[in-house]
Amino acid sequence: xxxxxxxxxxxxxxxxxxxxxxxxxxxxxxxxxxxxxxxxxxxxxxxxxxxxxxxxxxxxxxxxxxxxxxxxxxxxxxxxxxxxxxxxxxxxxxxxxxxxxxxxxxxxxxxxxxxxxxxxxxxxxxxxxxxxxxxxxxxxxxxxxxxxxxxxxxxxxxxxxxxxxxxxxxxxxxxxxxxxxxxxxxx
Numbered sequence: 001x002x003x004x005x006x007x008x009x010x011x012x013x014x015x016x017x018x019x020x021x022x023x024x025x026x027x028x029x030x031x032x033x034x035x036x037x038x039x040x041x042x043x044x045x046x047x048x049x050x051x052x053x054x055x056x057x058x059x060x061x062x063x064x065x066x067x068x069x070x071x072x073x074x075x076x077x078x079x080x081x082x083x084x085x086x087x088x089x090x091x092x093x094x095x096x097x098x099x100x101x102x103x104x105x106x107x108x109x110x111x112x113x114x115x116x117x118x119x120x121x122x123x124x125x126x127x128x129x130x131x132x133x134x135x136x137x138x139x140x141x142x143x144x145x146x147x148x149x150x151x152x153x154x155x156x157x158x159x160x161x162x163x164x165x166x167x168x169x170x171x172x173x174x175x176x177x178x179x180x181x182x183x184x185x186x187x
Contacts, residue, residue: 006034012086012174013182020054023182024088024174026140032058047183055170057090059127059138065102066109083123083142086174087149090135090167097164108161115159119152121145135167146173 008028014021029035035058042048097105116124125140143149156162 006030007038009038010086011177011179011182013177013185014172014174015182015185017173017175018170021172022186023177023179024086024172025179026086026088032060055172056133057088057129057135057138058133059129060132062128064109064126066106066113082176084144084176085142085146085149086176087141087143087146087171088174089139089169089171090129090133091137091139091165092135092167094164094166097161100164105161108159108164111159112156112161115155116152118155119148121148122152 006029008026010026012024012026014024027035027038029038039053043051116122121143123142125142127138127140129135129138141149141152
């Protein structure tokens, strides 16, 4: 977020990709109440009367415990949101993951990061939901090529750490469109 901005909002269409959602709004704020206020204000509009919020993922940024010494991630997405595609899903690790020694988890996360770096055209935004929502993490991947994201996910499935994934669905495949473009296509 730029200095003084309360919200960063990007619109994406999910039409044709999901039958339970027509569009996705990616909303980022420095303060959680600003997100709540935006959603409440939107629900009070004429359009809001027709909206049904089928999913929401509330999360915050923080420094990963596996990247000690790395600079803290500022609130907001890592990119300008200019990539054509966005892939968003909740993520939950198994209880067994947290019972492993930290060094074992760090080794597996290092492998995970190494594989991710093999796909530089896919940008990841990892946020934390512990205690805020029904998942532990929300991940949002941005790319101009869906096939790069597909290849990344296939490669990550082969890593040791993936066996500790409890849940990573539903996945939302979203294409960047203005909110006007998205709403104009709704029947």
